Amino acid sequence: MxxxxxxxDWLSLAEMIEESAEVLAFTGAGIxxxxxxxxxxxxxxAWKRHPPIPFDAFLASQDARLEAWRRxxxxxxxxAGAQPGRGHAALARxxxxxxMPALITQNIDGLHQRSGIPDADVIELHGxxxxxxxxxxxxxxxxxxxRAGIGATGAPPSCDCGGMVKSATVSFGQxxxxxxxxxxxxxxxxxxxxxxxxxxxxxxxxxxxPLLAKENGARLVxxxxxxxxxxxxxxxxxxxxxxxxxxxLGRHPGSRPQASEKTPL
Numbered sequence: 225m226x227x228x229x230x231x232x233d234w235l236s237l238a239e240m241i242e243e244s245a246e247v248l249a250f251t252g253a254g255i256x257x258x259x260x261x262x263x264x265x266x267x268x269x270a271w272k273r274h275p276p277i278p279f280d281a282f283l284a285s286q287d288a289r290l291e292a293w294r295r296x297x298x299x300x301x302x303x304a305g306a307q308p309g310r311g312h313a314a315l316a317r318x319x320x321x322x323x324m325p326a327l328i329t330q331n332i333d334g335l336h337q338r339s340g341i342p343d344a345d346v347i348e349l350h351g352x353x354x355x356x357x358x359x360x361x362x363x364x365x366x367x368x369x370x371r372a373g374i375g376a377t378g379a380p381p382s383c384d385c386g387g388m389v390k391s392a393t394v395s396f397g398q399x400x401x402x403x404x405x406x407x408x409x410x411x412x413x414x415x416x417x418x419x420x421x422x423x424x425x426x427x428x429x430x431x432x433x434p435l436l437a438k439e440n441g442a443r444l445v446x447x448x449x450x451x452x453x454x455x456x457x458x459x460x461x462x463x464x465x466x467x468x469x470x471x472x473l474g475r476h477p478g479s480r481p482q483a484s485e486k487t488p489l
Contacts, residue, residue: 229460236460237445240417241473244443247324248415250433251331254422254448255311258467261303261333274298279398280389282380289388290382296391297371300353310467311421314357316340317474319446326411330423330430332393340363347408349430351393351401360387367391400429422466425452 241247253261277292282476308316316339318324324343329336332353336346356365363383370381370389381389394400408430412418418437425431434454438444443459446452447469455461460467 229458234472235238237419237447237462237469238473240443240445240460241318241323244323244415244417246415247318247417247419248411248437249315249318249324249327249419249421250423250444251311251315251329251336251421252326252423252425253331254386254466255330256306256309256333256335256422257304258311258327258465259309259333260336261306261335262299269321276393276395279395282395283388286380289390290374290378291358293370293374293380296353297306300367303333306333306335308335310471312336312339314470314473315421319345321456321474326407328408328411328430328433330427347404349394349400349404349408351391353391353393355392356381356389358383358385358387358389361385364392365389376458408433409436412442413440416442416444418442420452420454421447421448421470423448423452424450 274295334354
């Protein structure tokens with residue numbers, strides 16, 4: 225398989241988007257790092273100091289549930305002020321222009337929704353860390369109330385139905401959300417341009433969607449700082465700062481901000 229065409233110019237991507245009938249973006253942690261949200265794989269990642277508790281341990285022990293919540297809130301405090309970045313804003317412009325009906329994300333930070341993309345059009349493969357839910361009835365629980373309850377009682381939260389309350393994210397060992405996976409597959413098969421942004425493509429089964437798109441005839445673009453396992457399958461690879469590369473997209477033709485310019489939010 226021939227290696228993907230490596231570029232550093234956003235114009236190559238802009239041309240592909242213009243030629244496409246339906247664009248689908250697939251985002252990973254790299255799109256949010258400029259917003260202050262730590263990624264998982266960096267050697268100095270905060271996730272390594274506060275690793276998530278596996279799902280089976282969460283279910284088995286009250287102490288593990290309390291520790292899971294302690295680590296969750298420690299991570300939340302690190303990026304409590306995070307706002308959507310230039311990459312999020314660029315994708316929101318593509319959505320608003322009708323070029324990108326939906327978006328798939330591996331991220332749990334909710335920044336795509338805060339950038340202006342409706343929640344219904346954001347397909348979250350790994351859940352959402354901005355709220356909690358009951359593992360039995362599915363009822364939503366707000367994090368502020370959960371945190372206050374733990375502080376007052378010293379016990380992990382429970383739902384009125386008696387079920388365990390957990391962050392609405394997919395933990396290690398927890399089943400992937402079936403509805404989101406089915407929606408992601410449908411969106412993948414309907415697009416003619418699939419853009420991976422800031423993902424190492426090392427986490428399965430989420431990382432299978434770019435190859436599915438390619439096999440279905442879509443063009444595949446990788447926007448990432450580092451190499452991925454699918455580089456050889458890509459039609460275009462953009463290397464560099466994700467915010468710099470995406471920031472011009474959806475703007476007036478000829479508008480090309482410098483690397484230091486930030487998108488107003």
